[in-house]
Amino acid sequence: MEIPQIPKDKFKFLNNAGNKEQEKIGTPALTYMQDVRRRLFKNKVAVVCLTLLTIIVFISVFAPIIAPYNPNAQHATLSNLPPKLGNLNIPGFNGYQNMGGKMVDAYAQVHAPKGTHYLLGTDYLGRDLLSRIIYGTRLSLIVAVLATLVDLLIGIPYGIVSGWKGGMTDNVMQRIVEIVSSVPNLIVVILMMIILKPGLISIVLAIAITDWVTMARLIRAQTFQLKEQEYVLAARTLGESSTKIATKHLIPNLSSTIIIQTMFTIPNAIFFEAFLSFIGIGIPAPNASLGTLLSDGQKAFRFLPYQMWAPAIILSIIMIATNLLGDGLRDAFDPQSSD
Amino acid sequence: MAKYILKRILYLFLTLFIIASITFFLMKMLPGTPFSNQNRLSPDQLAIVKAQYGLDQPIFIQYIRYIGGLFQGNLGTSFQFNNEPVTQLIGQRLAPSMQIGAQAMVLGTILGILLGAVAAIRKNSWVDTLATFVSILGISIPSFVLAVLLQFYLAYKWHIYPVALWDNFQSSVLPTIALAALPLGNVARFMRTEMVDVLSSDYIELAKSKGNSEWQVVIKHALRNSLIPIVTIIGPMAVSTMTGSMVVENIFSIPGIGEQFVKSITTNDYPTIMGLTIFYSFLLILVFLVVDILYVLIDPRIRLGNGGND
Amino acid sequence: MDKILEVKDLHVNFATYNGTVQAIRGVNFDLSAGETLAIVGESGSGKSITVRSILQLLAKNADINKGTILYHGEDLLKKSKKEMDNIRGNKISMIFQDPMTSLDPTMTIGKQVAEPLLIHNKVSKKEALGRAEEVLRLVGIPNPKERMNDYPHQFSGGQRQRIVIAIAIVDYPEILIADEPTTALDVTVQAQIIDLLKELQQKIGTAIIFITHDLGVVAGIADRVAVMYAGKFVEYGSVDEVFYNPQHPYTWGLLDSMPTLDTSEDDHLNSIPGTPPNLLDPPKGDAFAPRNEYAMQIDLEEQPPFFKISKTHYAATWLLHPDAPKVTPPKGIQKRFEKFKKLGDSK
Numbered sequence: 001m002e003i004p005q006i007p008k009d010k011f012k013f014l015n016n017a018g019n020k021e022q023e024k025i026g027t028p029a030l031t032y033m034q035d036v037r038r039r040l041f042k043n044k045v046a047v048v049c050l051t052l053l054t055i056i057v058f059i060s061v062f063a064p065i066i067a068p069y070n071p072n073a074q075h076a077t078l079s080n081l082p083p084k085l086g087n088l089n090i091p092g093f094n095g096y097q098n099m100g101g102k103m104v105d106a107y108a109q110v111h112a113p114k115g116t117h118y119l120l121g122t123d124y125l126g127r128d129l130l131s132r133i134i135y136g137t138r139l140s141l142i143v144a145v146l147a148t149l150v151d152l153l154i155g156i157p158y159g160i161v162s163g164w165k166g167g168m169t170d171n172v173m174q175r176i177v178e179i180v181s182s183v184p185n186l187i188v189v190i191l192m193m194i195i196l197k198p199g200l201i202s203i204v205l206a207i208a209i210t211d212w213v214t215m216a217r218l219i220r221a222q223t224f225q226l227k228e229q230e231y232v233l234a235a236r237t238l239g240e241s242s243t244k245i246a247t248k249h250l251i252p253n254l255s256s257t258i259i260i261q262t263m264f265t266i267p268n269a270i271f272f273e274a275f276l277s278f279i280g281i282g283i284p285a286p287n288a289s290l291g292t293l294l295s296d297g298q299k300a301f302r303f304l305p306y307q308m309w310a311p312a313i314i315l316s317i318i319m320i321a322t323n324l325l326g327d328g329l330r331d332a333f334d335p336q337s338s339d
Numbered sequence: 340m341a342k343y344i345l346k347r348i349l350y351l352f353l354t355l356f357i358i359a360s361i362t363f364f365l366m367k368m369l370p371g372t373p374f375s376n377q378n379r380l381s382p383d384q385l386a387i388v389k390a391q392y393g394l395d396q397p398i399f400i401q402y403i404r405y406i407g408g409l410f411q412g413n414l415g416t417s418f419q420f421n422n423e424p425v426t427q428l429i430g431q432r433l434a435p436s437m438q439i440g441a442q443a444m445v446l447g448t449i450l451g452i453l454l455g456a457v458a459a460i461r462k463n464s465w466v467d468t469l470a471t472f473v474s475i476l477g478i479s480i481p482s483f484v485l486a487v488l489l490q491f492y493l494a495y496k497w498h499i500y501p502v503a504l505w506d507n508f509q510s511s512v513l514p515t516i517a518l519a520a521l522p523l524g525n526v527a528r529f530m531r532t533e534m535v536d537v538l539s540s541d542y543i544e545l546a547k548s549k550g551n552s553e554w555q556v557v558i559k560h561a562l563r564n565s566l567i568p569i570v571t572i573i574g575p576m577a578v579s580t581m582t583g584s585m586v587v588e589n590i591f592s593i594p595g596i597g598e599q600f601v602k603s604i605t606t607n608d609y610p611t612i613m614g615l616t617i618f619y620s621f622l623l624i625l626v627f628l629v630v631d632i633l634y635v636l637i638d639p640r641i642r643l644g645n646g647g648n649d
Numbered sequence: 650m651d652k653i654l655e656v657k658d659l660h661v662n663f664a665t666y667n668g669t670v671q672a673i674r675g676v677n678f679d680l681s682a683g684e685t686l687a688i689v690g691e692s693g694s695g696k697s698i699t700v701r702s703i704l705q706l707l708a709k710n711a712d713i714n715k716g717t718i719l720y721h722g723e724d725l726l727k728k729s730k731k732e733m734d735n736i737r738g739n740k741i742s743m744i745f746q747d748p749m750t751s752l753d754p755t756m757t758i759g760k761q762v763a764e765p766l767l768i769h770n771k772v773s774k775k776e777a778l779g780r781a782e783e784v785l786r787l788v789g790i791p792n793p794k795e796r797m798n799d800y801p802h803q804f805s806g807g808q809r810q811r812i813v814i815a816i817a818i819v820d821y822p823e824i825l826i827a828d829e830p831t832t833a834l835d836v837t838v839q840a841q842i843i844d845l846l847k848e849l850q851q852k853i854g855t856a857i858i859f860i861t862h863d864l865g866v867v868a869g870i871a872d873r874v875a876v877m878y879a880g881k882f883v884e885y886g887s888v889d890e891v892f893y894n895p896q897h898p899y900t901w902g903l904l905d906s907m908p909t910l911d912t913s914e915d916d917h918l919n920s921i922p923g924t925p926p927n928l929l930d931p932p933k934g935d936a937f938a939p940r941n942e943y944a945m946q947i948d949l950e951e952q953p954p955f956f957k958i959s960k961t962h963y964a965a966t967w968l969l970h971p972d973a974p975k976v977t978p979p980k981g982i983q984k985r986f987e988k989f990k991k992l993g994d995s996k
Contacts, residue, residue, distance in 0.1 A: 010947035
């Protein structure tokens with residue numbers, strides 16, 4: 001083998017012994033939450049969903065300002081008008097309607113005052129559909145958020161107590177959970193709806209009464225694990241109170257489970273509201289929710305499809321976005337789950 | 340094993356008893372009866388009708404009678420619908436519901452398994468993206484929205500299938516598709532996760548090192564191991580299919596028990612609501628029981644769980 | 650001896666989110682029929698990737714971008730998928746690290762052991778199962794006939810590794826790759842598995858490539874040893890040469906961190922400071938330089954070539970350059986040198 005010629009001075013020792021540099025960690029450590037946020041924002045699908053949901057929530061919150069009309073104001077003469085977008089002549093949004101094979105300006109036919117235009121048309125009582133959809137989305141979201149809150153308020157303490165106490169308490173609490181969960185969800189919800197007076201609070205209660213079980217189960221399982229963690233043991237040894245341990249150590253560590261589960265509870269609640277309203281035992285008239293709008297739309301769908309398309313699209317977007325955001329959050333909290 | 344099944348069957352009846360009791364008392368708490376809605380009956384007539392249904396007895400007696408009836412397979416008599424016994428009502432309407440429910444679950448499961456498996460095998464490719472998209476749509480779009488759209492386009496506009504009719508297989512296609520979307524989405528997602536997990540496991544690598552081709556590995560080792568856990572989602576799938584069937588049957592005018600249930604709710608037909616509630620609960624608890632037994636039978640790790648040497 | 654496998658200038662890259670990781674950066678070695686070659690290195694040094702490249706069992710993001718792997722003179726890297734399938738489990742087979750997860754949990758072990766036979770040979774199921782039973786007996790599973798129908802979870806860890814070995818040898822492979830086969834096992838079981846491998850090697854005459862991070866295991870089984878660091882071999886030679894006449898400072902570090910029978914209470918075990926380099930951006934010079942007590946200016950600038958110590962012993966360190974200053978290795982290594990002298994004298 002050839003031995004390469006190397007200048008003599010290159011064989012000087014670097015004096016690496018005792019060099020502590022190499023033990024240093026190069027990049028600054030990210031906190032867990034920073035890391036989660038970074039991973040979430042790297043996920044394009046999740047960002048798009050988050051943006052869509054933010055816009056929908058924003059519009060719902062400011063519905064009274066944004067909605068162009070009173071959602072419950074009826075105009076008998078202006079019923080079932082097709083969508084019209086200003087004076088722009090876009091097919092499908094120009095106020096024309098197929099009548100007996102001919103496209104007719106529906107607005108002119110009913111002698112609507114000049115300049116009248118409904119972006120998404122009107123329903124059979126002449127109510128502005130856009131405003132109804134904005135208010136309907138608002139109501140559906142309120143139901144979902146309230147149901148989720150009740151769900152959290154019951155599920156988290158129940159799960160923590162059950163998991164933390166263990167033993168007999170846990171045993172009894174778990175039997176209760178088993179019985180509640182062995183009755184089909186929908187049947188409990190429907191029975192509740194029959195017994196309670198139809199309305200917002202009833203729907204929220206009916207949904208929450210079945211939904212908290214899943215949350216309680218997850219939280220209990222996690223609490224069981226956390227209880228055995230060294231830092232929790234240390235806190236107990238140091239005599240911290242149970243409440244303090246729960247708020248300082250347990251809740252922060254349960255947060256990922258709670259957030260992810262919430263993202264799956266919300267679409268579930270939205271679905272149930274829509275379902276109940278669709279079969280006619282949900283939100284009572286004249287108030288609109290996505291479910292009642294779909295129910296009304298379905299009745300007229302054959303002739304006036306636009307009345308169903310809009311609520312169907314909004315409902316689907318909310319469902320898809322929350323589901324995908326839930327997936328994104330799960331991947332962000334637990335990077336192993338994705339690959 | 341026999342002991343386990345026996346215990347589960349006992350639990351089944353216990354749960355049903357609790358459900359029946361709760362339903363009964365909830366219904367009794369209701370302020371109105373279907374007759375008070377009609378306002379046409381004089382007090383005398385009302386008393387006669389009440390006696391006819393045994394509603395003049397003290398609640399406790401009514402309860403004993405009802406539960407006693409349950410043990411004889413009697414779910415009471417409908418207030419509406421020609422005073423038919425509820426059992427008979429269910430009996431007549433069970434077949435269509437079962438048919439579309441079973442068709443939807445089988446279709447959704449098979450397509451979901453295929454979709455999920457292909458997505459996992461071609462992970463991160465366009466096939467995977469497409470499969471993910473399809474399954475998210477299946478999960479997100481409520482069955483009743485899908486049903487209305489299918490009805491409008493495939494039946495009303497393009498006349499491929501009947502709009503709302505119940506006679507032959509042809510008429511069950513659209514409701515089946517509407518109901519199959521959710522199980523399809525759920526199974527595909529579940530299958531993909533399981534299969535990705537399995538495909539990255541050590542025993543798959545060992546299977547490759549034996550000289551199995553990519554497809555042999557999938558068929559001989561990956562599929563079986565990812566399919567076993569699918570059994571666990573059959574229960575929840577039955578629940579969601581039942582939920583969906585209530586509106587889907589309504590939309591397509593299928594004479595099934597789902598449609599009956601919704602009709603009973605809107606007409607305050609309490610005996611039918613109670614009867615169907617108990618029947619649905621029975622059906623679902625039975626499904627869960629069968630699934631659990633099935634799982635024990637097909638997973639060798641559970642079946643022989645106590646024979647390990649570790 | 651007959652060289653059945655020659656790996657030449659092997660380079661493997663991994664595409665990751667953060668960039669390309671140069672996991673293997675030019676590895677050369679050969680294997681003769683029936684011999685045992687041990688590849689030693691810490692986790693992440695690329696030993697596993699090296700052997701997986703031979704069977705092309707790498708992750709999807711891996712790319713063997715340079716080099717040849719000659720099996721009886723034919724380049725495995727140029728073989729079709731189907732041709733590779735015919736080699737795997739038949740000519741070259743592999744034993745995996747974790748016996749608890751290496752077996753298909755839902756298939757009886759009889760079928761799993763018989764599977765390679767059914768893939769590669771025209772035999773009936775019955776014949777294959779008969780062979781499987783024989784091999785299970787050979788690897789020391791008691792009552793193989795009855796236990797053929799059992800599932801993996803019904804066996805202990807040591808037994809499962811015996812089953813994994815049975816799968817690997819059932820078709821009498823020419824080369825057996827053992828990727829840390831004892832790491833996940835108890836120490837007593839480790840020794841049994843090593844003995845089993847040696848015994849099987851004698852019976853069926855297979856060559857073994859033995860991967861481990863544990864030098865202590867190597868002495869009992871290997872004919873030759875290669876030490877790997879940061880995707881390259883740094884020293885290779887016969888067992889005696891590497892153990893008792895090590896020349897690379899990294900080998901010194903490894904040997905010095907291993908307790909031996911001679912280690913007295915006063916001696917303390919040394920560890921190698923620092924961590925291996927980031928192979929996303931491998932250093933220009935010797936990858937070991939930052940952790941090397943004896944590093945020189947040249948180590949930072951240029952990668953050392955292999956210097957020949959004997960006909961079978963090579964090491965890649967600039968310390969072996971004739972112009973390099975003489976260094977005194979650690980005490981434990983000096984003791985080894987003495988032993989090596991005695992070995993030489995006694996021969």
